Amino acid sequence: MFSFSSILQYQNELAQNNTSCVEAVTHYLQQIEQNKRLNAFTEAYAQEALEKAKQLDDKRNNGAPLKKLHGVIIAIKDVICYKGHTVTAASKILTGFTSLYSATAVQRLLDEDAIIIGSTNCDEFAMGSTNENSVYGKVLNALDETKVPGGSSGGSAVALQAGLCMAALGSDTGGSVRQPADFCGIIGFKPTYGSISRYGLIAYASSFDQIGIFGKCMEDIALLLEIMSGPDEYDSTVISQKTSTQGAYEAYTNFKFSSENEKKYRIAYFKEALFHPSLDIEIKENILSLIDKLRSAGHKVEAIDFDLLDYVVPAYYVLTTAEASSNLSRYDGIRFGYRSNAPVKELTDFYKHTRSEGFGKEVQRRIMLGTFVLSAGFYDAYYSKAQQVRRMLVDKTIAIFNEFDVVVMPTSPTTAFGFADANDDPVAMYLADIYTVFANLTGVPGIAIPLFKHSNGMPFGVQVMANKQDDVTLLQVASHLMKEYDMHDR
Numbered sequence: 001m002f003s004f005s006s007i008l009q010y011q012n013e014l015a016q017n018n019t020s021c022v023e024a025v026t027h028y029l030q031q032i033e034q035n036k037r038l039n040a041f042t043e044a045y046a047q048e049a050l051e052k053a054k055q056l057d058d059k060r061n062n063g064a065p066l067k068k069l070h071g072v073i074i075a076i077k078d079v080i081c082y083k084g085h086t087v088t089a090a091s092k093i094l095t096g097f098t099s100l101y102s103a104t105a106v107q108r109l110l111d112e113d114a115i116i117i118g119s120t121n122c123d124e125f126a127m128g129s130t131n132e133n134s135v136y137g138k139v140l141n142a143l144d145e146t147k148v149p150g151g152s153s154g155g156s157a158v159a160l161q162a163g164l165c166m167a168a169l170g171s172d173t174g175g176s177v178r179q180p181a182d183f184c185g186i187i188g189f190k191p192t193y194g195s196i197s198r199y200g201l202i203a204y205a206s207s208f209d210q211i212g213i214f215g216k217c218m219e220d221i222a223l224l225l226e227i228m229s230g231p232d233e234y235d236s237t238v239i240s241q242k243t244s245t246q247g248a249y250e251a252y253t254n255f256k257f258s259s260e261n262e263k264k265y266r267i268a269y270f271k272e273a274l275f276h277p278s279l280d281i282e283i284k285e286n287i288l289s290l291i292d293k294l295r296s297a298g299h300k301v302e303a304i305d306f307d308l309l310d311y312v313v314p315a316y317y318v319l320t321t322a323e324a325s326s327n328l329s330r331y332d333g334i335r336f337g338y339r340s341n342a343p344v345k346e347l348t349d350f351y352k353h354t355r356s357e358g359f360g361k362e363v364q365r366r367i368m369l370g371t372f373v374l375s376a377g378f379y380d381a382y383y384s385k386a387q388q389v390r391r392m393l394v395d396k397t398i399a400i401f402n403e404f405d406v407v408v409m410p411t412s413p414t415t416a417f418g419f420a421d422a423n424d425d426p427v428a429m430y431l432a433d434i435y436t437v438f439a440n441l442t443g444v445p446g447i448a449i450p451l452f453k454h455s456n457g458m459p460f461g462v463q464v465m466a467n468k469q470d471d472v473t474l475l476q477v478a479s480h481l482m483k484e485y486d487m488h489d490r
Helices: 007-015 021-034 046-061 104-111 154-161 178-184 218-228 244-256 281-296 309-330 347-358 361-374 379-403 426-431 437-442 471-485
Strands: 041-044 073-077 115-120 167-171 187-190 211-215 266-270 300-304 406-409 446-453 459-466
Touching: 007 218, 021 041, 021 046, 021 073, 021 115, 041 154, 046 115, 073 154, 104 115, 104 218, 115 154, 154 167, 154 178, 154 211, 167 218, 178 187, 178 446, 178 459, 187 218, 187 471, 211 218, 218 244, 218 471, 244 471, 266 281, 266 379, 281 300, 281 406, 281 446, 281 459, 281 471, 309 361, 309 379, 309 426, 309 437, 361 379, 379 437, 406 471, 446 471, 459 471
Parallel strands: 073 115, 073 167, 266 300, 266 406
Antiparallel strands: 041 115, 167 211, 187 211, 187 446, 406 459, 446 459
16 A cells, blocks of 8 residues: 655655555545545546556666656645646636646646646635635644644645645735644644745735645755745745745755754744633643743753744735735736626726626725725824834844744634634634744745644644754654654654
């Protein structure tokens, strides 16, 4: 029976002829079919995945050297372009749209012989924390199908959680990789902003969006990060100089097998985060216990004051909705996508009908909010103030990482909750992002790792953040925590 634990293990099995790419693809396609009720995939590329697998098996059997991702089976969120394949951002407005090119991240995976097995469900235009805002319907959490998987990358998270792929790509604008990872009990990583090109990622908020990775182990995440990162002439926001992410896998593995595993870290946590009234008591107690264990192990762990915590969510939603209002103005029904058939006399009426019918309620809400904060008379009161808060957060973050290697905090105030629990109060849902949006506002890398199990049976863990372009240190610390303090399967 086919099994997968890591890319290294899988490729060793291939090299020893103990399995094949065709066997692996067949296994995952069967799992996708058997778990269709989870609604994780919008489309599985069954025939082409099998054909690619056969080609790779033939290459390997003819003695060709294995590329870094030879036969590795990856799912991609339905906001990431793949040439010749449908990409809709889980929205009616892009019904039937076929991408004319591949995202840089996807192309780099394909260049290393990865197999893209399908497109995964998500909140419409990556706007949501539950994966209920999708034209394809909601995604179910495989651990408890009455619970949300988190969002917006819920389909990618469940695809990995349920064993429907070896790794998955999501996008993280305010926690959309880390929060579903926390709800699903898996690893979810958001790299430094600009480390992976956003070319081919459908924009929600351009100065926040970052392609992220769901993986089974830290080695796999380090490898995918290394392959996808680096300069890209098609994205002016990507980090142009050589960074540690381009040698992430080698740096991580060298560290793992050296005496540096005994390194003592400087770890900070925000008092305001762990004693916030919204935080579940069991989550708080487990993280405080982890902090005590880290201190006992010789790490420097200190509480620091962070009086800006209650400003991060308002600043985040002012800025992201403003950018969304601008980015989504291109979807008008004229050039591509959904077009209303309602009778109209004026072009403006046509736009109104098409956008009202094509966009879901949450996307409409955010477009209207963004248009409002950018409007005359309110721009200075809201948008400019939010930019000032962002600048203050960046300055404070620089000061923190001058003294500490990482910051630890909760990923979410609660474990995965039931469907429709927050539908009547969108503000309450927005406030649930209080711990994750900080990394996107400041551009630092963040990772959610599963460490604990709640008395309600659902997993949760901690979020770790490091300084900009210090992604390798982040992976090293996260790996240490998982090795020494993982309690979620016990």
